[in-house]
Amino acid sequence: MGSVIPWASLYAEDKLTLAPPIGSAILTVSGDIAVTNVGDEAQFDLAMLEAMPSHGFETRTPWTETSGYYSGPLLRDLLETLGAEGEDIYVRALNDYEATLPIADLHNYDVLLAIHRDGEIMPIREYGPLWVLYPFDDHVELLGETFRFRSVWQVMHIHVR
Template sequence: MHALWPCRAVLTLSLLLCSITTAALAESLPPPEGEVLLRVTGDLDHPNVGAELHLDRAMLMALDQGVIETSTPWTEGVGRFEGPLLRALLEVAGVDSEHVRIRALNDYEAEVPVADFHQYGVILAMKRDGAPIAVRDLGPMFVLYPFDEHPELLNETIRHRSVWHVGSVHVP
């Protein structure tokens, strides 16, 4: 029992430091220096450009990342997808909402419950098998659920929530 104490202490300290880092990032996020890939609009506490949060690739990659190895209804075979956890994005933006509206570059929109982000570790996929996802291949970002890990997600509702070519997130 006593041998586990140092491991628990290190784990607790690591989790605390992660939460402090995320909170510090949210409080002091500067405007982006590179091309804006994502805009978060609406009811958020931590904007960085006017009343919006604008993020470039470097800023998105600095958020807590997730990795999902899965097949999808739109790609061939199993891929290793990487990108920021959507729950981390909302935390940095200072969002307290039950759902968000995710909009594609072509104006397609889907309302997505924030609970999905926590329950399934949904990511904003930016890489597949180590390479950036091109616009012609669902990129530069798309909402990705862990389909192989949770086969119950292979339904029409979740497919509609899996927005491709993401350009913005709106918080009502």
């Protein structure tokens, strides 16, 4: 699983930019963000994301046969760390699926940028490496089409606007 970088060391010495990823970047965040590390973007490798404070919940999803315990950083925490300003985020997956999520969702629900299912890193074949996941079992209103379409798996890019 590689070495985990302590959360505090993710920032460069000036505290205005994020240290660049050491490993391969698996997530790029662009748009209206104040904290960057590669040009005007913030790029994260797996170790950087795993070093963030982790949260989790048990839930069933419309795409999996059984419930699972999903964990990773809250998406609102990631955006707050980057000084994101905007009304919504545009999320793109490895297969070019795209969805727009209102940032209000991230404050109304504990939306994860899930990295793990049942303690294991999710491989691409099983919705990984990153999955924008709502706590479906905790809120009946999340079971509709609107929130299903916002639950993007195989996330590779987030654009704040």
